[in-house]
Amino acid sequence: MTPLQLDVFTLTPHAFSSLTEQRPVASVLGTSLDLRLFSYRDTTPLRAGQVDDEPYGGGAGMILRVDVVSAALEGAYGGPPSHRVVALTPQGRQLTQELVEELAQESHLTLLSARFEGFDERVVEHLANDSISIGPYVLSNGDLPAMVLVDAIARRLPGALAEGSGELESFSAELQGRLEYPHYTRPADFRGWRVPDVLLSGDHALVDRWRKEHVR
Numbered sequence: 001m002t003p004l005q006l007d008v009f010t011l012t013p014h015a016f017s018s019l020t021e022q023r024p025v026a027s028v029l030g031t032s033l034d035l036r037l038f039s040y041r042d043t044t045p046l047r048a049g050q051v052d053d054e055p056y057g058g059g060a061g062m063i064l065r066v067d068v069v070s071a072a073l074e075g076a077y078g079g080p081p082s083h084r085v086v087a088l089t090p091q092g093r094q095l096t097q098e099l100v101e102e103l104a105q106e107s108h109l110t111l112l113s114a115r116f117e118g119f120d121e122r123v124v125e126h127l128a129n130d131s132i133s134i135g136p137y138v139l140s141n142g143d144l145p146a147m148v149l150v151d152a153i154a155r156r157l158p159g160a161l162a163e164g165s166g167e168l169e170s171f172s173a174e175l176q177g178r179l180e181y182p183h184y185t186r187p188a189d190f191r192g193w194r195v196p197d198v199l200l201s202g203d204h205a206l207v208d209r210w211r212k213e214h215v216r
């Protein structure tokens, strides 16, 4: 099996350690996923590890420089990458499960994370060839969005989940993009809140029907 080569460019590679220590990412590392973390500071052409600058036109905040991102990509790939390079930005197209499935089919994928006021727009226009937002809200940096993507993609890779558990999920094609049915476990009665009788019946056909009826 050729692993998905997933490269994340960030200012804080260490922020990803908890992600790589846990399932599903830990389960697929080295088999169906090869995850590399690059720091913009390691390749910046500027002095003293500088990566950002003030916005032309004035205003608050600092902007991640285009020459810094370019040098990072050059350092990793030796030239313009031919695979999908995603800028994580609130202005990107919104992440959906359908898009996650699409990304999980890639053989090589790069995620660019920014912080402060974000990227110099030329990064999005010329260095990236896709841009994704994880939702209509603003986070402090692109590391959480990158981790959301890595996690969502990793669980779609072979070996990430117990067999069958990733198929009938919320938003999946199998459920026509709808939400999964409710789950229950022991105790069957807690404070009078009873588990539906059909789930205790042992009748698999009835259980299947009940679950189909309760897809939301």
Ligand SMILES: C[S@@+](CC[C@H](N)C(=O)[O-])C[C@H]1O[C@@H](n2cnc3c(N)ncnc32)[C@H](O)[C@@H]1O
Residues within 6 Å of the ligand: 088, 089, 090, 091, 112, 113, 114, 115, 116, 117, 118, 119, 132, 133, 134, 135, 136, 137, 138, 139, 140, 141, 142, 143, 145
């Ligand atoms: C503080 S945000 C910049 C917000 C930007 N000034 C704006 O108003 O749209 C810094 C960085 O965090 C990341 N980020 C924040 N929210 C995000 C979201 N919803 N989806 C993807 N990336 C996000 C992006 O990399 C962004 O450039």
